Amino acid sequence: MSGASSEDGGGAGGGGGLKDGAVPQQYVPWVLKAGALCDVIKPAVIAAQIEAESGWNPNAQSPVGAEGLSQFMPGTWQTWGRDDDGNGRVSPYDPGDAIMAQGRYDCALAKQVEGYKNRGEARGETLDLALAAYNAGPGAVHQYGGMPPYTETQNYVATIKSLIAKYESVDDAPGKIPDGQQMAMPLPGKPPITSPYGMRMHPILHVRKLHTGIDFGAAAGTRFMAARDGTVTFAGWSNGYGNRVVISHGTIDGDQISTTYNHMSALSVRVGQKVKVGQKVGAVGSTGYSTGPHAHFEVQQNNKYVDPAPWLGLK
Numbered sequence: 584m585s586g587a588s589s590e591d592g593g594g595a596g597g598g599g600g601l602k603d604g605a606v607p608q609q610y611v612p613w614v615l616k617a618g619a620l621c622d623v624i625k626p627a628v629i630a631a632q633i634e635a636e637s638g639w640n641p642n643a644q645s646p647v648g649a650e651g652l653s654q655f656m657p658g659t660w661q662t663w664g665r666d667d668d669g670n671g672r673v674s675p676y677d678p679g680d681a682i683m684a685q686g687r688y689d690c691a692l693a694k695q696v697e698g699y700k701n702r703g704e705a706r707g708e709t710l711d712l713a714l715a716a717y718n719a720g721p722g723a724v725h726q727y728g729g730m731p732p733y734t735e736t737q738n739y740v741a742t743i744k745s746l747i748a749k750y751e752s753v754d755d756a757p758g759k760i761p762d763g764q765q766m767a768m769p770l771p772g773k774p775p776i777t778s779p780y781g782m783r784m785h786p787i788l789h790v791r792k793l794h795t796g797i798d799f800g801a802a803a804g805t806r807f808m809a810a811r812d813g814t815v816t817f818a819g820w821s822n823g824y825g826n827r828v829v830i831s832h833g834t835i836d837g838d839q840i841s842t843t844y845n846h847m848s849a850l851s852v853r854v855g856q857k858v859k860v861g862q863k864v865g866a867v868g869s870t871g872y873s874t875g876p877h878a879h880f881e882v883q884q885n886n887k888y889v890d891p892a893p894w895l896g897l898k
Contacts (some may be wrong), residue, residue, distance in 0.1 A: 611849045617686025619793040619853035623693040631746035641678050651675035653685035663688045692716040705729045708810035714740045726781040758861015765897035766810035774799040786874045795888040796881030803876035805867040807844045809858045825870025
């Protein structure tokens with residue numbers, strides 16, 4: 584599903600990232616994932632809406648029967664709820680299920696109200712109308728040709744719009760690739776190399792195999808940053824890598840180049856997002872096959888892993 588473009592007053596809610604520490608850590612991956620489902624509903628909108636709906640209480644119940652973080656009524660939940668967290672049940676009280684259902688429903692409403700606008704049946708910013716439809720139902724938006732004249736609904740939309748800035752990440756200051764290098768260090772300062780690229784005994788699998796990147800020593804939560812401008816092609820869970828981001832940097836000297844950022848405790852970007860050198864892509868962690876917090880950084884040249892050291896000016 585897609586919403587309006589910025590040229591036609593779609594009113595997409597902010598950027599694609601989240602401000603550090605604004606969202607409870609356990610919910611960050613779900614908010615980023617739900618906020619990547621369509622153009623209009625960004626992660627900061629999802630987060631602002633959850634605060635307005637439940638104050639981040641996963642067990643919230645309203646007097647009229649709405650349930651969970653995203654305050655779904657039972658009838659609406661039957662349509663949009665799925666077992667997104669894979670725990671074998673579909674529940675509005677499971678944060679993963681609730682947040683993803685919220686994202687799906689928000690995006691469906693954005694598409695629906697955009698259809699009203701395209702047919703001349705409603706006027707207003709797509710985001711505002713989608714939020715109004717979440718609160719009062721899309722029928723009310725259609726009936727009144729835009730924002731319904733309900734004080735509760737208008738206050739609801741205004742509250743969420745005012746909260747977006749609380750959750751939206753501010754663009755990182757532009758980074759710089761040092762002279763003579765092709766990539767910038769993906770961590771602050773000069774972190775120590777704890778395991779270089781090359782053959783080694785795997786610390787968990789206990790077999791000798793290629794270590795496909797460089798491990799840097801870094802504390803949990805340290806900024807893991809894009810080493811070069813590019814486009815995010817993967818952002819999510821990947822078996823042994825844990826939380827992983829892959830960035831395509833296009834063609835460099837005739838070769839297709841990508842970088843990967845692994846074992847992170849949290850992700851800060853989504854698939855399709857354009858990133859700049861020095862922009863935060865996530866936080867150092869110890870997810871996947873990992874014996875402790877560290878930054879595992881890789882370079883792929885024509886889809887084959889190569890030693891990142893020369894790219895970073897370390898050799």
